[in-house]
Amino acid sequence: MEPTSSFNIRTLSRACNECQLQDLCLPLGLSRGDIERLDKIVNRRRPLQRGATLFRQGEAFQALYAVRSGSIKTYSSTNGGEEQIHAFLLPGELLGLDAIGGGLHPESAVALETTSVCELPFDRLQSLAHEVDGLQRQLLRIMSRELNSDEQFMRLLANRSAEERLASFLLNLASRFELRGYSAQAFNLSMSRSDIGNYLGLAVETVSRLFTRFQQDGLIAVERKAIRLLERERLSELCNLGVPVAPPKHYQG
Amino acid sequence: MEPTSSFNIRTLSRACNECQLQDLCLPLGLSRGDIERLDKIVNRRRPLQRGATLFRQGEAFQALYAVRSGSIKTYSSTNGGEEQIHAFLLPGELLGLDAIGGGLHPESAVALETTSVCELPFDRLQSLAHEVDGLQRQLLRIMSRELNSDEQFMRLLANRSAEERLASFLLNLASRFELRGYSAQAFNLSMSRSDIGNYLGLAVETVSRLFTRFQQDGLIAVERKAIRLLERERLSELCNLGVPVAPPKHYQG
DNA sequence: CGGCAATTTGACCGGTCTCAAAGTGTGTGG
């Protein structure tokens, strides 16, 4: 999960125009000139160390963030102290969108490994979006897509077995890595087993047992954080999560 | 100039400016003049009958919709034929936002009872939003808030018991009704038991048993679709108490 | 080497699902 783990000044100073992640990130669809205007408002901060907090639940919302390298988890805590992980974010993905509505971050964001991010001050972003039409659209598109993936995830939580959940999780990670040019077969799980369990609504023990079983069945090979998907085909059979195709049944209720 | 037709003229012709739901809906925060401009692009269609489809999964995205009265459920089906309900929408709530990103509706929307909606053609909405600043912001806010409630719902699905899920569901409905000026104590469940179960990730039988138990415990009174929340206080305690908040490993009585 | 956290493994328990069937309303057609 960390192809650019060592951070150098070149990485930091690289502008949106030269960023490999352009096609996944906010600039997508903007003209070169507009990207430059966007670039001017982006702050590139020094990398976060593993465990470092990007923002905390309850903090005032100031900026959106785009992951440039590394990975981040977002979570919220109840007053009881329980923690619920909401997402793992990979390079090119935007976070903080859920804070626009309320003006406060409803969740905290923490680096899972050495991670660098681009900071996008929201007020400046919004005035720019007022002028640059494509930016506005892209922002809406990104939020819409996030609504979508949240919906899919809810379906996963609502009626899938532990096995299906973990398989889906692995395949989801794989395809996201692939999109970013990394291997979909072998990658690093930057999050702990207990993070995975929390995210998927499973006990740590269940996650651990499933990893063992998947490995025994020859589906995957795991060694600590490193994982290889040996049988992506059979893995996806495990989760009969369907692509929307079938016409809806007639309403009966 | 004339949304007036043969049916229910009073309801249909009511413009955004006079709509009771203004404060919950898209116009929120707009000036009277801007609301009028928004009003011009809104189509008020004739009411949907119970079971009627507003849009189907896979259809091209053309417009957002605001519920004006009644209620709607949205759901997606897998190619296996299973159906997963994603949301129940009440007056003042917007639907179709998840289609902006992909250009296709990822889910279907069906009326749960006689329901009227306002149609907001998205292209026209977007050009208007380009001029009217507050509209753009309000759109983002609404989407952001939806992301938020999705997150909360995921937490519910990920680690709450059946009891907590149903209690939360009822309280959520109650507060939404209250916001709209209806009673929070007594309202109608326009969706079937099996819809509720599907939505909450529970078997119908479990939902039914819980209704019975809640009633025996004096928390609610149900008769078919009609429900009264007798002890909202105790209900909300159910939402927090089911899972021990701070796991006292070495607790000493 | 030693302490601590994360992971794994085992045993057991319980909540929820599944299967089955009875009960209750609702709508339709005669």
Place this chain on the structure above:
DNA sequence: CCACACACTTTGAGACCGGTCAAATTGCCG
């Protein structure tokens, strides 16, 4: 208006997945 069919809801019995508790193992890092 009644009879019947069908869908929805409720109730019961039993099975099973996954959670909890407990303990062993491994890896990490001073």
